[in-house]
Amino acid sequence: MRRLAIVSLLINFSLALLVFYPASAQAQFVESWAEYRFNEEIVFYARLRADAPPTSAHVFFQAHADTRTVVGEAQIQAQEDDVYLLSYTHLLADYHLRAFSQVNFRWEIVAADGEKVNSPAYEFFYEDNRYQWNSLEESPFRVHWFEGDVPYAQSIIDAAEKGFFQAQTLLPIPKPQFMEIYIYPDSNSLQAALQPHSRDWVAGHAEPDLGVIVAALPSGPDQEILIQQRIPHELMHILLYQYIGGGYDNLPVWLSEGLASLTELYPNADYELLLKDAVGRKALIPMAALCQTFPRDASNALLAYAQSTSFTRYLHGVYGVSGMHDLVAAYANGLSCERGVQKALGRSLSQLERNWRSETLAEDMNAAALDNLRPWWILLGVVLIAPLILVAARWLQLRLSPNSNIEQTSG
Ligand SMILES: [Zn+2]
Numbered sequence: 420m421r422r423l424a425i426v427s428l429l430i431n432f433s434l435a436l437l438v439f440y441p442a443s444a445q446a447q448f449v450e451s452w453a454e455y456r457f458n459e460e461i462v463f464y465a466r467l468r469a470d471a472p473p474t475s476a477h478v479f480f481q482a483h484a485d486t487r488t489v490v491g492e493a494q495i496q497a498q499e500d501d502v503y504l505l506s507y508t509h510l511l512a513d514y515h516l517r518a519f520s521q522v523n524f525r526w527e528i529v530a531a532d533g534e535k536v537n538s539p540a541y542e543f544f545y546e547d548n549r550y551q552w553n554s555l556e557e558s559p560f561r562v563h564w565f566e567g568d569v570p571y572a573q574s575i576i577d578a579a580e581k582g583f584f585q586a587q588t589l590l591p592i593p594k595p596q597f598m599e600i601y602i603y604p605d606s607n608s609l610q611a612a613l614q615p616h617s618r619d620w621v622a623g624h625a626e627p628d629l630g631v632i633v634a635a636l637p638s639g640p641d642q643e644i645l646i647q648q649r650i651p652h653e654l655m656h657i658l659l660y661q662y663i664g665g666g667y668d669n670l671p672v673w674l675s676e677g678l679a680s681l682t683e684l685y686p687n688a689d690y691e692l693l694l695k696d697a698v699g700r701k702a703l704i705p706m707a708a709l710c711q712t713f714p715r716d717a718s719n720a721l722l723a724y725a726q727s728t729s730f731t732r733y734l735h736g737v738y739g740v741s742g743m744h745d746l747v748a749a750y751a752n753g754l755s756c757e758r759g760v761q762k763a764l765g766r767s768l769s770q771l772e773r774n775w776r777s778e779t780l781a782e783d784m785n786a787a788a789l790d791n792l793r794p795w796w797i798l799l800g801v802v803l804i805a806p807l808i809l810v811a812a813r814w815l816q817l818r819l820s821p822n823s824n825i826e827q828t829s830g
Contacts, residue, residue: 441689446530447630448538457547458511463524465505471531472497474630476505480524484514484628517548518612519631547612559595564602575600575650582651585682588736590743591659600632612768626651627660647685655682659712673709676724677731690725697722698780706730706772710756735776738764
C-alpha cells in the first residue's frame with residue numbers, strides 16, 4: 420500500500436516536471452506568415468527560436484474543402500542568435516489552390532536533439548492580389564472592385580438585396596449569411612482568376628461553400644442590365660447552398676440553374692427566341708439530359724439555360740413555393756433526378772416535361788406526334804397512289820396509240 424503511494428507520488432512528480440520543463444522548450448516558433456503572387460507562387464515563412472538549427476522542417480497546407488494536404492520541405496537559414504528562418508516556395512502550376520479560399524497551414528520540425536516540434540495552425544485568405552481592390556460593405560454583402568466608383572459598387576449591393584427578395588418569391592429562404600462579391604471589368608480577367616476550372620464563356624461564378632460570388636461586369640450601355648442579371652443569379656446559388664447545405668451538390672443542374680435564372684431581376688430576352696427556335700427545329704434537349712451537367716458548347720449551353728428557366732418557372736407556377744421547397748428538399752435528401760420530382764410533385768420527369776412543352780411552349784404534342792409519322796404517310800401515299808398512276812398511264816397509252824400511228828403514217 421505504502422509502496423503504491425510512493426510510486427504514485429513519483430509519477431505525479433515526473434508529470435509536474437514535464438509540465439514545467441517541456442522537452443521542446445529549446446525550439447519555439449516565434450511567428451509565421453505566407454506571401455503569394457496569385458496563380459503563380461506562395462512562399463511560406465516561419466521564424467524559429469532554437470539552440471541549434473533543426474535537422475528538418477516541413478510545412479503542411481490545405482485550401483478550404485480541398486482533399487489534399489500539400490507538404491513542402493523548407494529551407495533553413497540562420498539569422499541572428501538562436502533564430503532560424505524557415506521558408507518554402509510552392510508553385511501554383513504544380514498544384515492549384517482554389518481562388519478566394521481560406522488556406523490553413525502549419526509547420527513541423529525535427530529539432531537538433533531529435534524532438535519533433537509542431538507549430539500552431541495558421542491561415543490566410545487566398546484572393547486575387549493582382550489588383551488593388553476597393554471594398555464596400557453593407558451587411559451581409561461586401562463588394563470588391565477595382566474599376567468604377569462607389570455608387571457603382573453600391574448598385575451591386577442593391578442588386579444583391581433585390582435578388583434576395585426575388586429569391587424569396589421562389590423558396591422560403593432565410594436571411595443570407597455573409598457574402599463576398601468580387602467584380603471584374605471583363606470576362607478575361609475573371610477567367611484568369613478561376614483557371615484552370617473555368618469554361619471560356621463563363622461571366623459569373625459562385626463558390627457556394629465559400630460564400631463568394633465572382634462576376635464580370637463590362638462597362639458600357641448594358642452594364643446596368645448585367646448587374647441586375649449576374650449578381651442575383653450567382654447570389655441564388657449561394658442562397659441555395661445556405662438553405663440546404665451539402666445536399667446542394669445533388670440538385671439537378673436544370674433546377675439550380677433554373678432557380679438562379681429566375682432570380683435575375685432583368686430576364687434574358689434571348690431565352691424566349693432560343694426556345695421558339697429550338698421548338699421549330701425540334702432541337703429541344705430532353706430535360707433528363709440536363710440533370711448532371713450542361714452542354715459544354717456555348718450555343719447549346721444557352722439553350723440549356725433557356726429550357727431550365729422556362730421549365731422551373733412552369734413548375735413554380737403549378738406547384739408554388741411549397742412545391743419548390745419539397746422539390747429542393749427531396750434532392751437535398753439525396754434522391755435521384757427522376758425520383759426527386761416523383762416524390763415531391765407526384766409525377767415523372769417526362770410527364771412534367773410533356774406538360775411544360777404543351778402548356779408553356781404551345782407546342783402541339785399531337786402535331787408533333789403526327790409529324791413523327793410523316794415518313795409513314797409518305798410511304799402509305801406511295802403504296803396507294805403508285806398503282807393508280809400506273810393504271811392511268813396504261814389507259815392514256817391505249818387511247819392515244821391509234822392517233823399517234825396515223826400521225827406517223829401521214830407524216
Ligand atoms: Zn448559374
